[in-house]
Amino acid sequence: xxxxxxxxxxxxxxxxxxxxxxxxxxxxxxxxxxxxxxxxxxxxxxxxxxxxxxxxxxxxxxxxxxxxxxxxxxxxxxxxxxxxxxxxxxxxxxxxxxxxxxxxxxxxxxxxxxxxxxxxxxxxxxxxxxxxxxxxxxxxxxxxxxxxxxxxxxxxxxxxxxxxxxxxxxxxxxxxxxxxxxxxxxxxxxxxx
Numbered sequence: 535x536x537x538x539x540x541x542x543x544x545x546x547x548x549x550x551x552x553x554x555x556x557x558x559x560x561x562x563x564x565x566x567x568x569x570x571x572x573x574x575x576x577x578x579x580x581x582x583x584x585x586x587x588x589x590x591x592x593x594x595x596x597x598x599x600x601x602x603x604x605x606x607x608x609x610x611x612x613x614x615x616x617x618x619x620x621x622x623x624x625x626x627x628x629x630x631x632x633x634x635x636x637x638x639x640x641x642x643x644x645x646x647x648x649x650x651x652x653x654x655x656x657x658x659x660x661x662x663x664x665x666x667x668x669x670x671x672x673x674x675x676x677x678x679x680x681x682x683x684x685x686x687x688x689x690x691x692x693x694x695x696x697x698x699x700x701x702x703x704x705x706x707x708x709x710x711x712x713x714x715x716x717x718x719x720x721x722x723x724x725x726x727x
Contacts, residue, residue, distance in 0.1 A: 538586060541636040545570065545593045548628065552600050566599055572675060576667040580703065587642055588660040591649035592667065594629035596621075626650045655699055666704030669696045673708055677717045686720065693724035 535543075552564035574592040577584055584592075602624055607617040626647045633643045648654070654661045672680075673696075681689045697705065713721065 537636045537638060538590070541590055541633055541638065542593050544632045544636065545590075545597055545629070548598050548632070549596075551598070554600055566596055569596055569671070570594070572671045573667055576670050577663060580666055580670075580707065581663050584663065585660065587645035588649055588663060590629075590633065590642075591646045591660075591664060594632070594646070595625060595650055595664065595668070597625050597628045597632075599625070622651050656701075662701050662704075666700050666707070669700050669704060670707055670711070672696070673713065673717070673721070674711050677720065678714060681717070681720055686723070689720055690724040693721055697724060 546567060549566040549570050550564045552566040554565040555562045556565045556568050557563075558568055570593050573595055574589065577588060577592040581588065599621065602617070602621055604614070604617055607613040607620075629646055629650060630643050633646060638646075645660075648658070649660050649664050652661050652665060655665050656662060677689075677693075697708075700708065708721070
């Protein structure tokens with residue numbers, strides 16, 4: 535087995551342990567495994583020629599995310615940012631362990647970490663692709679559930695901030711997504727402000 539296949543298989547095994555389940559096409563599956571597959575698929579659509587480090591990063595961006603629940607950090611923006619920072623380090627560290635075991639060199643591992651940490655949005659094409667893919671997966675698969683739990687002004691604010699981080703290509707793909715009428719209204723409201 536080549537090292538890419540070995541690494542992806544290890545990422546998938548780790549994410550398959552997620553106790554949270556999603557039903558996709560009538561089949562119950564581990565949430566983070568589904569999310570990794572969706573993210574990797576979106577990266578492939580954005581960049582069919584994506585370098586190996588970006589393809590690896592897509593499969594481990596949120597590896598074992600359930601191990602650090604949001605509830606372990608204080609409510610509010612500061613608690614949220616602390617949680618996101620801790621998650622970013624955690625994901626990159628878990629990915630590093632797996633990549634080393636698969637035989638990857640330090641240069642590739644550091645590149646995956648850079649993409650996972652999203653350092654260089656708007657300047658680094660691979661990091662920008664990751665950001666676009668994350669935003670698109672959120673819009674396509676998570677927006678409606680998120681919107682049902684939060685006030686509309688919070689949702690439109692988040693959508694506006696996400697839109698600002700996306701590239702023109704990401705925005706074009708976002709506008710082509712088959713969004714529900716409710717989700718489309720939220721996106722339009724965010725873009726109108």
